Amino acid sequence: MPQDCLPKAVLYGQLKNRPRRRGRPKLRYSDKVKQGLKKFSIPADNWENPAHNRSVWRSRVKAGAVTAESHQRAQAEACRRARKQSALQSPSGEWTCSHCGKVCRSRIGIFSHTTAKHH
Ligand SMILES: [Zn+2]
Incomplete structure (x- = not known):
């Protein structure tokens, strides 16, 4: 993929309209994506590789969503138990x-x- 094609330009371009604090590193869209991936417990280092393969990427996102959901459920359950006790x-x-x-x-x-x- 050439460096100046649109998806990459969007992905790595800085978010220009976002007001930033002085001295803070510029927040790029890819950083935002990484934050989201963390929630889905998908390793952020090589997220671009599986993203090229649609079916792999999709199954990973799906699995990540399931993991995040069950984690949330387990936490709610633990909270309920703690309250009972x-x-x-x-x-x-x-x-x-x-x-x-x-x-x-x-x-x-x-x-x-x-x-x-x-x-
Ligand atoms: Zn009390």
């Missing part, structure tokens, strides 16, 4: 917050407490 019901029926020791009479009370205060 953060409140213990005493024999007298009261709920005690294991973070700060606050006692609530109802389950919903301790639920809203742990949700609002600790997460």
Whole structure:
């Protein structure tokens, strides 16, 4: 691909309309792409190579999206579990917050407490 063809020019051209802070390196579109790739856990170093091969690229993006999604799900699940464990019901029926020791009479009370205060 010649250096001056349009896709490459767009990809590596600096974002001219973007106001920048003094002393900061210019943010290029390819840097933005790399940030996005990081989220999808695709190695940013050689993302241009698979991008040339459409089917490989597509399967990689797809796999990355699945990974990111399941990661998000696992995190939500861990959060839910932590919330459940953060409140213990005493024999007298009261709920005690294991973070700060606050006692609530109802389950919903301790639920809203742990949700609002600790997460
Ligand atoms: Zn608490």
